[in-house]
Amino acid sequence: MNNNNEEKAILGVDFSMGRRIAAFVAILTIYFFYCYNFMVGTFVRPTLINEFGFTLQNASSIFAILSFGTIPGTIIFGMCSTRFGKKKTLMGIALLFASMTFLPLLDPTSYNLWRGARFVTGFSLGGVFGTAIPLITELFPQKYRGKLAAICTSTFSVAMIFAGQLYGALGDANWKILLWTAIIPPIIGVILVFFLVPDDSAHMKQMREEAAKENIKINYFEMYKGKYFFIGLGVILLSGANFVSYAGYSNNATTYLTTVLGMSAATAGSIYSLQGIGQLIGYNFWGFISDKFGRKAPLIGMASVSVIIFFFSKLGGGDIKLFYVLSFLLGISFGFSGAWGAYYTELFPQKFRSLSAGISFNGGRIVSTFALPMVAGVAATAWGMKGVFTIVMIVALIGAVIWFFLPETLVKNKKEETCLNENLK
Structure with missing residues (x-):
């Protein structure tokens, strides 16, 4: 690219x-x-x-x-x-x-x-x-x-x-x-x-x-011309999938644990808090991975979100220890967006870098503004909370697929890197 x-x-x-x-x-x-x-x-x-x-x-x-x-x-x-x-x-x-x-x-x-x-x-x-x-x-x-x-x-x-x-x-x-x-x-x-x-x-x-x-x-208008229209649309949809899957799960996790599985608020809160700790680690873990193996490598984390939420929804009220483990792992997986700032900036020609990162990331909020109320409405239907989790899993998988078809931007230019490294000494 x-x-x-x-x-x-x-x-x-x-x-x-x-x-x-x-x-x-x-x-x-x-x-x-x-x-x-x-x-x-x-x-x-x-x-x-x-x-x-x-x-x-x-x-x-x-x-x-x-x-x-x-x-x-x-x-x-x-x-x-x-x-x-x-x-x-x-x-x-x-x-x-x-x-x-x-x-x-x-x-x-x-x-x-x-x-x-x-x-x-x-x-x-x-x-x-x-x-x-x-x-x-x-x-x-x-x-x-x-x-x-x-x-x-x-x-x-x-x-x-x-x-x-x-x-x-x-x-x-x-x-x-x-x-x-x-x-x-x-x-x-x-x-x-x-x-x-x-x-x-x-x-x-x-x-x-x-x-x-x-x-x-x-x-x-110029930034989105030609092939960059599809790239731009792809990253906005990718960001939207992130916001929808994250908020769709996070907004309902403690409610599910307390009202469906009958846990105490204290237990549900402590399980949920481990997601935050895992996410803090996950952001930096996937950032390292993206610099080492490519900007698209963290899509593994996005796909993992679906898998972990699937197992999360299958556990019972007595599986407290497993809930702790899955919440922590889910937090790490949700850190997949950690390197998006670099990725979204690199996806477009340099003259558009002042424009590309912000709209690519925050443009996803437009998607989530319309999608999240519909996701929340599922909880009131016969599908219930497990229906919400099913939608979240599907959205995360769709996001991973979109990401897979977007270009890779990590470029290894040995001559240039040598010159830059000399300047950094």
């Missing part, structure tokens, strides 16, 4: 490995608190309901609207990246979601202020994946990209653990302090990115000029 010219364009070609890692840490700081911002509802929802008198429906709608903002944000900030560069765009995004997280503190009893602020927050969060991951991709040789993308993806699990521990320590009474932990760190990340990450504006200008010579504009 990629040719040699595409692999040569890497930011900061004179950077040592130490400087590249410092730049990666700066980007990762913003990425971590992008993930962390999704946990804000955990911090403030009880206060909105118990102290400010919001209804449960109102409180839920405030945070549900965040997801609706991510799709337009992905598209708009992708275009900003092509015009202003990914570094400047990422900095602007972080400042925007930090300020929008702060805004409700000015009038925390206002439903409309919360709702508007969380929508704009979601809009800005939608641009993070598509700007941060391509920056990392262009900072490092290909053999590191899968692992680094997986580290970024795995921070979502770390953010959940961190948020849970912090909320447990401070509690509802300190909700404002908890909110500030989602406001100040991204600003620190912006400062780090400003000083440590090389500016890609000149590189993006060069890409626009080269595209103009070919009478091409860097936009989504």
Whole structure:
């Protein structure tokens, strides 16, 4: 898929490995608190309901609207990246979601202020994946990209653990302090990115000029021309299969264990928590595999999801130990998407890398928005929870098949790798 010219364009070609890692840490700081911002509802929802008198429906709608903002944000900030560069765009995004997280503190009893602020927050969060991951991709040789993308993806699990521990320590009474932990760190990340990450504006200008010579504009319409239309559609469907299978299982697992098999909430919760631990490991495991054996190798994990859920649905209420094992293994399998940031960036020509990763990943949310309510509706039919799991298994298998027919992007160019390795010493 990629040719040699595409692999040569890497930011900061004179950077040592130490400087590249410092730049990666700066980007990762913003990425971590992008993930962390999704946990804000955990911090403030009880206060909105118990102290400010919001209804449960109102409180839920405030945070549900965040997801609706991510799709337009992905598209708009992708275009900003092509015009202003990914570094400047990422900095602007972080400042925007930090300020929008702060805004409700000015009038925390206002439903409309919360709702508007969380929508704009979601809009800005939608641009993070598509700007941060391509920056990392262009900072490092290909053999590191899968692992680094997986580290970024795995921070979502770390953010959940961190948020849970912090909320447990401070509690509802300190909700404002908890909110500030989602406001100040991204600003620190912006400062780090400003000083440590090389500016890609000149590189993006060069890409626009080269595209103009070919009478091409860097936009989504051009990106999806020819064979890339089918590749683009394939990765959006692949991402959609990921969101549907993951949420379809995760949203119903504890309900199945408690209402169908009669387990206690404590037992069901402890079984489910092992999935999170396994997933944290899985992201990085499959990231390593993708750098070693190819970007398509982790589809084994996606196919394994179906197999594990099948056995999960066949166990009885007394098979507690087996449930623990399967939940952990399922988490590892669900980590198959860890290297998608690198893969989705590499699937398209270099001039479109500012656009490809974000829309390829977040475009799957469009699929899940329509599919998940239908999956949830199956639980109310005669098929019940096992019907839901059956659909999840089928969707995961379909995703693995789609992935199998997508191109491989891991390229081994010995001459180029030797040159790059000399620069990294």
